[in-house]
Amino acid sequence: MKQTLIAPSVLSMDYSRMEQETRELNESGAKWLHFDVMDGSFVPNLTFGPDILKGFRKASDLFMDVHVMINDPEFFMDRFYEAGADNYTFHEEAVKDKAKIVTMAEHAHELGKSVGISIKPATPIEYLKPYLSLFDVFLIMSVEPGFGGQKFKPESADRIRTLRGWLDEAGLSSHIEVDGGINAETAKIVKEAGADVLVAGSYVFRSNIREAVKSLE
Numbered sequence: 001m002k003q004t005l006i007a008p009s010v011l012s013m014d015y016s017r018m019e020q021e022t023r024e025l026n027e028s029g030a031k032w033l034h035f036d037v038m039d040g041s042f043v044p045n046l047t048f049g050p051d052i053l054k055g056f057r058k059a060s061d062l063f064m065d066v067h068v069m070i071n072d073p074e075f076f077m078d079r080f081y082e083a084g085a086d087n088y089t090f091h092e093e094a095v096k097d098k099a100k101i102v103t104m105a106e107h108a109h110e111l112g113k114s115v116g117i118s119i120k121p122a123t124p125i126e127y128l129k130p131y132l133s134l135f136d137v138f139l140i141m142s143v144e145p146g147f148g149g150q151k152f153k154p155e156s157a158d159r160i161r162t163l164r165g166w167l168d169e170a171g172l173s174s175h176i177e178v179d180g181g182i183n184a185e186t187a188k189i190v191k192e193a194g195a196d197v198l199v200a201g202s203y204v205f206r207s208n209i210r211e212a213v214k215s216l217e
Contacts, residue, residue: 164194
C-alpha cells in the first residue's frame with residue numbers, strides 16, 4: 001500500500017499569518033503543498049499566479065503541487081514550472097484538442113517534471129482511461145471546483161476505486177489525488193478506495209495544522 005501524502009491547500013491559509021502558517025506546514029509532516037490556481041473563467045473564482053508560488057518556494061522545501069483551473073493550461077505550464085512547481089495538474093475539460101493532452105504530458109516529462117490531469121465531478125471517469133500511462137498524478141475532484149469549504153461528494157469513492165483498478169491492472173503506480181471536502185472521516189473513505197494524495201484546505205487551516213495533518217495520514 002502506498003504512503004498517504006497530505007497536501008494542504010494554501011487557498012485556505014490565513015494570509016495575515018502567512019509566515020507562521022508556512023512554518024507550521026513545514027513542521028507538520030505534510031509532504032506536498034497544494035496551489036489552486038483559478039482564472040475566474042474556467043471556474044467562478046480568481047486566485048493567484050506564478051509569482052505567489054515563487055514566494056512559497058523560497059519559504060518551503062515541500063513538494064509544490066499546482067492545480068490549474070484555467071482555460072489555457074498549456075500557456076501557463078512552463079511559467080509555473082519555472083516558478084518552482086514540482087507537479088502541474090490541468091483539467092481534461094479545459095483542453096479541447098485532446099491530442100494536445102498527450103503533447104503536454106510529454107513536454108512536462110521532457111523537462112523532468114511531474115504532471116497531472118484532473119476532472120470535475122460530472123465528467124465521466126472513463127475520460128481518463130486513454131491517458132493512464134501518460135500522467136504521474138490523477139486528480140479526482142470530490143467537489144465542484146471553484147471554492148473551498150464544500151461538502152464531499154460520496155460518489156467520488158467509486159470513481160477513485162475504478163481508476164485505481166485500471167492503474168493496478170496496467171501495472172502503473174501513478175498517484176491518485178483527491179480534492180474537496182477532505183477531513184478525518186472522508187479521508188478514510190478515499191484512502192480505502194485507492195487515493196494516496198489528499199488535498200485538504202479548510203480542515204487543516206481552521207484547526208491545529210500539525211494535528212489536522214496527522215489525522216489524515
